[in-house]
Amino acid sequence: MKMKRFYAADMKTALRQVSEELGADAAIMSTRKSKDGVEVVAALDYEGETHVPTINRQVEAKAETPKSAKVEWGQEPALVAIQEEMSLLKELLQEQLGELAWSDKKRRQPVHSALMRKAVNMGFTPQVAEQFAQRVTVSEFEPGWEQMSLDLAHAIETAPDTLMEVGGIYALIGPTGVGKTTSLAKLAAHFVTRHGADSVALVTTDSYRIAAHEQLRTYANIMNVPMRVADSAEHLQTILEEFSHKKLILIDTAGISQRDKRLAQQMSCLVNTTADIKSLLVLSTTSQTAVLKQAIKTFSRVPLSGVILTKLDETQGLGECLSAVISHQLKVTYTTDGQRVPEDIALADANLLLKLASEMENEKQHDWVTAM
Ligand SMILES: Nc1nc2c(ncn2[C@@H]2O[C@H](COP(=O)(O)OP(=O)(O)OP(=O)(O)O)[C@@H](O)[C@H]2O)c(=O)[nH]1
Numbered sequence: 001m002k003m004k005r006f007y008a009a010d011m012k013t014a015l016r017q018v019s020e021e022l023g024a025d026a027a028i029m030s031t032r033k034s035k036d037g038v039e040v041v042a043a044l045d046y047e048g049e050t051h052v053p054t055i056n057r058q059v060e061a062k063a064e065t066p067k068s069a070k071v072e073w074g075q076e077p078a079l080v081a082i083q084e085e086m087s088l089l090k091e092l093l094q095e096q097l098g099e100l101a102w103s104d105k106k107r108r109q110p111v112h113s114a115l116m117r118k119a120v121n122m123g124f125t126p127q128v129a130e131q132f133a134q135r136v137t138v139s140e141f142e143p144g145w146e147q148m149s150l151d152l153a154h155a156i157e158t159a160p161d162t163l164m165e166v167g168g169i170y171a172l173i174g175p176t177g178v179g180k181t182t183s184l185a186k187l188a189a190h191f192v193t194r195h196g197a198d199s200v201a202l203v204t205t206d207s208y209r210i211a212a213h214e215q216l217r218t219y220a221n222i223m224n225v226p227m228r229v230a231d232s233a234e235h236l237q238t239i240l241e242e243f244s245h246k247k248l249i250l251i252d253t254a255g256i257s258q259r260d261k262r263l264a265q266q267m268s269c270l271v272n273t274t275a276d277i278k279s280l281l282v283l284s285t286t287s288q289t290a291v292l293k294q295a296i297k298t299f300s301r302v303p304l305s306g307v308i309l310t311k312l313d314e315t316q317g318l319g320e321c322l323s324a325v326i327s328h329q330l331k332v333t334y335t336t337d338g339q340r341v342p343e344d345i346a347l348a349d350a351n352l353l354l355k356l357a358s359e360m361e362n363e364k365q366h367d368w369v370t371a372m
C-alpha cells in the first residue's frame with residue numbers, strides 16, 4: 001500500500017492531484033482543512049496493479065547489490081521505506097484517535113466543542129481556545145460565543161496613545177520585513193501633522209544596509225525632519241542628546257535575522273544609553289505561531305512598551321497573533337492595514353480586532369463551502 005498526503009487550495013484540485021499521482025483506484029483515507037486549503041491523505045493498494053510496489057522495487061534493487069558492497073544499516077532502503085510507511089500509519093492512527101476523542105467531546109459537550117472549533121478556525125491556538133471556551137457559562141452557541149468574544153477582547157490589552165499625545169523616544173524593533181520602517185514613517189507623519197515638523201527627529205541603528213538608510217532618509221526628506229544613522233551605543237547617545245529638544249524621536253532598527261549576532265549588538269545599543277527609550281515590538285499578523293513566539297522571546301530581552309500589529313490587510317486570520325498577544329500579555333498599541341503612508345495605521349481597538357478575526361473566519365467558511 002502506498003500512502004500520500006496531498007495539499008491543495010480546494011478539494012477539487014486535491015482530488016485531481018490524487019487521481020493524477022495514484023490513479024483512479026486510490027482510496028481517500030482522510031480529508032481535513034489546512035491553513036492554506038485542504039489536506040487529503042490517499043492510499044493505493046497495489047494488489048493487481050501494474051505498478052511495482054515501492055518496497056518490492058527496493059528489495060529487488062537490494063538483491064542486485066553485490067554482496068561485497070557494504071550497506072549502511074540506517075540507510076537500508078527497504079527498512080527506510082518500511083519506517084516511512086509505519087510513521088505515516090502512526091500519524092494516521094493518531095489522527096483517527098484524535099478525531100474519535102474529539103467526536104466524543106462533541107457529543108458530550110456540543111457547545112463547548114463548537115466554541116473551541118470556531119476559535120481554532122479563527123487561528124487561536126487550541127490552548128487559548130480551550131482556556132476561554134471553558135469559561136463560558138451559557139449552554140447555547142450564540143450567547144456562548146458572545147460571552148467568549150467579550151472575554152477574549154477583554155484579554156487583549158491595549159496601550160494608551162502616549163506616543164502621539166506626549167511624544168518621547170521610541171524604538172521600533174522586530175523581525176525582518178514586518179513593517180518597522182513603514183510603521184515608523186506613518187507614526188512620524190501623523191506626529192508632524194499634529195505637532196509640526198520641528199517636533200520630530202528620526203534615527204536608525206541600521207548601519208548595515210545602505211538601502212535601509214535611504215528608505216528612512218526619503219521619508220525624512222518628504223516630512224522635512226532630520227535623520228541620523230547611529231552605529232554604536234555611544235553614537236546613539238550623542239545623537240539623542242543632539243535631538244533632546246525634539247518632542248518625538250523615532251528610532252528605526254535593522255531587520256536582522258534572529259540568529260545573527262549583530263542583532264544582539266543592535267539591541268544592546270538601545271539599552272546602553274542613559275535615555276529613556278521605549279521599545280515597540282512590530283509583529284506581522286501574517287506570521288505563524290512559531291515565528292511569533294520566537295520573535296517575542298528574542299525581542300522581550302528589552303522591556304516592551306507595546307506592540308504594533310501590521311499587515312492586517314494581508315492576513316488570512318488574526319487568531320495566531322492575538323493568541324500570542326494574550327499569552328504573553330503584550331499591550332497592542334497600533335495596527336496597520338496597508339502600505340500607504342500615513343493613512344494605513346490606527347490605534348489598536350481590542351473589540352475591533354476580535355470582530356475582524358471573526359469576520360475573516362466567516363469568509364473562510366464561505367470560501368470553503370463555495371469551493372465544495
Ligand atoms: N500590505 C501591507 N504591507 C505593509 C504593511 N506594513 C508594511 N508593509 C510592507 O511590507 C514591506 C516591508 O516593510 P518595511 O517597513 O520595509 O519592513 P521592515 O520591518 O522595516 O523591514 P526590514 O528593515 O528589512 O526588517 C514593504 O513593502 C511595506 O510596504 C501593512 O500594514 N500592510
Ligand SMILES: [Mg+2]
Pocket residue numbers: 180181182212252253254255
Ligand atoms: Mg526597515
